[in-house]
Amino acid sequence: MALTDLSAKVVLVDIEGTTTSITFVHDVLFPYAKANARQYLSETWETDDTKQIVEELKQLPQYTEYASTLETRPEINAAHIADFSRYLIEKDLKVTPLKTLQGHIWAKGYASGELKGHVYEDVAVAFQAWSDAGLRIAVYSSGSVAAQKLIFQHSIAGDLLPLLSAHFDTHVGHKQQTESYTRIAESLEVDPQHVLFLTDVPEEASAARDAGMQTVLLARPGNAPLTAEHTSSFPVVTNFVALQSLKQP
Ligand SMILES: CSCCC(=O)C(=O)COP(=O)(O)O
Numbered sequence: 001m002a003l004t005d006l007s008a009k010v011v012l013v014d015i016e017g018t019t020t021s022i023t024f025v026h027d028v029l030f031p032y033a034k035a036n037a038r039q040y041l042s043e044t045w046e047t048d049d050t051k052q053i054v055e056e057l058k059q060l061p062q063y064t065e066y067a068s069t070l071e072t073r074p075e076i077n078a079a080h081i082a083d084f085s086r087y088l089i090e091k092d093l094k095v096t097p098l099k100t101l102q103g104h105i106w107a108k109g110y111a112s113g114e115l116k117g118h119v120y121e122d123v124a125v126a127f128q129a130w131s132d133a134g135l136r137i138a139v140y141s142s143g144s145v146a147a148q149k150l151i152f153q154h155s156i157a158g159d160l161l162p163l164l165s166a167h168f169d170t171h172v173g174h175k176q177q178t179e180s181y182t183r184i185a186e187s188l189e190v191d192p193q194h195v196l197f198l199t200d201v202p203e204e205a206s207a208a209r210d211a212g213m214q215t216v217l218l219a220r221p222g223n224a225p226l227t228a229e230h231t232s233s234f235p236v237v238t239n240f241v242a243l244q245s246l247k248q249p
C-alpha cells in the first residue's frame with residue numbers, strides 16, 4: 001500500500017517520537033526549560049500571560065499534590081512556580097499550562113541559536129514530497145502550537161514551517177481522546193477518513209482510528225517498544241520514506 005493508496009488529503013504528524021527524537025526532547029529541550037524557568041518567570045512575572053499560566057498551574061491537581069510535600073506554606077513567587085514546573089517536567093506531565101510555559105522559555109533558546117530543532121533526516125524530504133503532491137501537512141502535539149512552530153522553523157534541516165498548514169495542541173483536547181481527532185478533522189474541513197495520522201503512541205493511534213482517521217505507527221530509534229498486539233493492529237514504519245511501500249498488518 002503506497003501513501004497515495006491511503007487516499008489522504010492531510011497528513012497529521014505527532015512530533016516527539018515521530019518527526020523528532022525522544023532523546024532531543026528529554027535531553028535538550030526539557031533541561032533547557034528546567035534551567036531557564038526561574039529567570040523567565042522572574043522577568044515576565046507581572047505580565048498577563050504569565051499571570052494566566054501561573055493561575056492555570058495552580059489549578060492543576062498535581063499542584064495540590066506537590067504543595068502537600070512542602071514543609072511550609074509556599075509564597076507564590078517565580079522561584080516557587082519554577083520549582084513546581086521542574087517537578088512537572090521531571091514527571092513528563094503533558095499538561096497545557098506547562099507546555100505553554102515551556103514554549104515561551106524555548107523561544108529564547110531558538111532565537112539565540114542555542115537550540116536547534118531535531119528532525120529525522122527523512123522528515124524534510126517527506127514534507128516537501130507530500131506538499132508537492134498536494135497534501136496538506138498538519139501537526140498535533142502535546143507541545144504548544146508556539147513550541148511546534150519553533151521546532152520546525154529552527155530545525156536542523158532548515159525552516160520547515162512554510163510546509164505546514166495547521167497546528168493543534170492540547171487546547172483541542174488530549175491526544176488519547178477520540179473527540180480531539182474529530183475536532184481536528186472539523187477544523188481542517190476534511191472527512192476524517194482522508195486524514196493520515198502518524199504517531200509513536202498506540203493509544204493515540206487508536207483514538208484517531210476511532211474518529212475515522214487512517215493511522216500509522218512510527219518505530220523510531222529510542223521509542224518505546226511496540227507489542228505484538230500493536231504491530232498486528234496498526235501498520236508500522238521506521239521512517240516516513242517507508243510509508244511509500246507500506247504493508248498492511
Ligand atoms: C512541540 S516540541 C516539544 C515536545 C513536547 O514538549 C512534547 O510534549 C511532545 O509530545 P508529542 O505529543 O509530540 O509526543
Ligand SMILES: [Mg+2]
Nearest residue numbers: 014016017200
Ligand atoms: Mg509522540
